[in-house]
Amino acid sequence: GQQVMQIPQYQHVQEGEDFTTYCNSSTTLSNIQWYKQRPGGHPVFLIQLVKSGEVKKQKRLTFQFGEAKKNSSLHITATQTTDVGTYFCAISDNQGGKLIFGQGTELSVKP
Amino acid sequence: DAGVIQSPRHEVTEMGQEVTLRCKPISGHNSLFWYRQTMMRGLELLIYFNNNVPIDDSGMPEDRFSAKMPNASFSTLKIQPSEPRDSAVYFCASSFNQLQPQHFGDGTRLSIL
Numbered sequence: 001g002q003q004v005m006q007i008p009q010y011q012h013v014q015e016g017e018d019f020t021t022y023c024n025s026s027t028t029l030s031n032i033q034w035y036k037q038r039p040g041g042h043p044v045f046l047i048q049l050v051k052s053g054e055v056k057k058q059k060r061l062t063f064q065f066g067e068a069k070k071n072s073s074l075h076i077t078a079t080q081t082t083d084v085g086t087y088f089c090a091i092s093d094n095q096g097g098k099l100i101f102g103q104g105t106e107l108s109v110k111p
Numbered sequence: 112d113a114g115v116i117q118s119p120r121h122e123v124t125e126m127g128q129e130v131t132l133r134c135k136p137i138s139g140h141n142s143l144f145w146y147r148q149t150m151m152r153g154l155e156l157l158i159y160f161n162n163n164v165p166i167d168d169s170g171m172p173e174d175r176f177s178a179k180m181p182n183a184s185f186s187t188l189k190i191q192p193s194e195p196r197d198s199a200v201y202f203c204a205s206s207f208n209q210l211q212p213q214h215f216g217d218g219t220r221l222s223i224l
Binding site: 031033041042043044045048088092098099100101103104 | 144153154156159166167202204209210212213214215216217218
């Protein structure tokens with residue numbers, strides 16, 4: 001079945017450092033969604049990207065959709081301890097029937 | 112507005128017992144999803160419904176698992192008999208349709224002893 005690769009699996013940063021997680025697909029995507037799950041919490045929707053080359057910002061978070069619509073990235077500028085959690089990307093399957101979640105990138109931030 | 116409501120929040124039971132997890136989706140959402148999350152396997156989709164009809168249950172691990180959605184405001188996930196390897200966090204999520212952003216409940220943390 002269709003899959004999405006997400007890297008890295010873990011990232012440990014010092015507070016104030018930047019962080020980036022990447023999602024890659026072998027097929028062209030119709031759209032991609034990003035979610036954040038805090039430790040002990042549930043996934044929370046952050047954003048959806050639809051257009052080729054699209055860039056969206058939410059405060060210190062920058063989301064990008066590749067020109068070929070096969071990859072996406074989430075970049076956090078100057079991380080804070082509140083950014084701790086696991087970040088997931090999610091794509092639509094080939095038949096457009098459901099979302100497929102990536103493996104997630106777990107971010108830890110050392111104060 | 113109320114979000115997705117799941118119950119119970121925690122469940123500890125002995126293997127062989129029947130376990131029933133419950134979910135109330137957001138009113139007006141037409142799609143409902145059941146996920147299982149473990150450290151080893153990550154977030155797995157078990158089954159999803161559109162307009163109360165099961166569409167894809169390919170993620171249901173085996174016949175011990177069953178899910179129902181008798182109406183638009185209620186769904187259950189049942190495990191019978193339960194086994195220790197079923198221990199996980201089970202999430203219910205809902206959305207306007209299967210491709211729209213999903214809203215997750217707080218999950219049920221299930222421990223089978």
